[in-house]
Amino acid sequence: xxxxxxxxxxxxxxxxxxxxxxxxSGGSISGGGFxxxxxRQHPGQGLEWIGYIYSSGxxxxxxxxxxxxxxxxxxxxxxxxxxxxxxxxADTAVYYCARTDGNYYHFDYWGQxxxxxxxx
Amino acid sequence: xxVLTQSPGTLSLSPGERATLSCRASQSVPSSYLAWYQxxxxxxxxxxxxGTSSRATxxxxxxxxxxxxxxxxxxxxxxxxxxxxxxxxxxxxxxxxFGQGTxxxxx
Numbered sequence: 001x002x003x004x005x006x007x008x009x010x011x012x013x014x015x016x017x018x019x020x021x022x023x024x025s026g027g028s029i030s031g032g033g034f035x036x037x038x039x040r041q042h043p044g045q046g047l048e049w050i051g052y053i054y055s056s057g058x059x060x061x062x063x064x065x066x067x068x069x070x071x072x073x074x075x076x077x078x079x080x081x082x083x084x085x086x087x088x089x090a091d092t093a094v095y096y097c098a099r100t101d102g103n104y105y106h107f108d109y110w111g112q113x114x115x116x117x118x119x120x
Numbered sequence: 121x122x123v124l125t126q127s128p129g130t131l132s133l134s135p136g137e138r139a140t141l142s143c144r145a146s147q148s149v150p151s152s153y154l155a156w157y158q159x160x161x162x163x164x165x166x167x168x169x170x171g172t173s174s175r176a177t178x179x180x181x182x183x184x185x186x187x188x189x190x191x192x193x194x195x196x197x198x199x200x201x202x203x204x205x206x207x208x209x210x211x212x213x214x215x216x217x218f219g220q221g222t223x224x225x226x227x
């Protein structure tokens with residue numbers, strides 16, 4: 001059974017960089033047919049897709065967030081990461097990582113989520 | 121960007137009743153690219169349905185999905201207590217977007 005686990009600081013100061021890592025277990029991140037996504041959910045709100053990455057390192061982003069976001073992958077450590085630059089209070093959210101079906105683009109396994117608060 | 125609009129915003133029903141949740145797209149969505157998720161309070165979302173009508177692994181057969189083009193439906197045939205949660209539809213077009221959610225609450 002594939003498991004994903006987010007890790008990173010729970011508190012980030014405004015204008016700084018938010019960095020999170022998603023560790024994948026129970027399967028190889030290099031295994032064919034899957035992409036690896038980050039999503040977020042603002043408090044009391046719906047879900048927002050941030051972007052996904054192939055194990056090759058090619059990444060695709062939500063156009064509304066593309067300018068400030070970068071996703072990277074480390075296949076040797078079987079994890080992938082998210083960076084959000086110049087954060088504001090609007091970036092306060094629960095951040096999820098998820099495995100994404102490479103043919104039909106649904107999210108079949110999710111991490112438990114990690115709350116990141118942007119505050120001075 | 122394709123916008124998904126879910127209705128109703130909140131649905132109040134009793135255990136044992138049938139629930140019908142709607143998801144309407146601003147443009148046609150290929151049926152392969154429409155999915156539904158359940159999110160219980162304090163938990164991560166869980167995949168229920170993908171490809172409009174295929175149940176994900178371990179999902180009970182009281183959950184079913186249907187629809188095409190711009191109109192999609194999630195049906196729960198007989199509500200169990202654990203089904204009261206928020207439900208989201210999701211599509212893949214040039215981007216990946218979600219509906220705003222339907223809250224299914226106990227009447």
